[in-house]
Amino acid sequence: MAMRLDIVFPRPLSRADRLAVLLAVAGLAKSDRVRFVRGDWQAVITGEGLAIASVRDALAEAGLAVESIATSLDEGEDRLLDDRADVAGPERVRPLGRGSA
Secondary structure (H helix, E strand, O other): OEEEEEEEOOOOOOHHHHHHHHHHHHOOOOEEEEEEEOOOOEEEEEEEOOOHHHHHHHHHHOOOOOOEEEEOOOHHHHHHHOOOOOOOOOOOOOOOOOOOO
């Protein structure tokens, strides 16, 4: 499911900040493209099923403050896409070596 995330930052991003955003988002397997808009105050990420929480965590790990993140998906769909280990839900992919339960 192709989707879009709009991220608003509290200040314009410097060149180093833009690079940090690109590297953080590139680390997410489901991301396709990042585009900076509105004088580098916002970023638009397109991809395949990216959850808001996953993107927010990746940006926070890179030391980037985010003012808001909006998605083209509704809240229920966004929650289903979250692959984080601390979120309860059905396992979408079983790691190698783990037997069936």
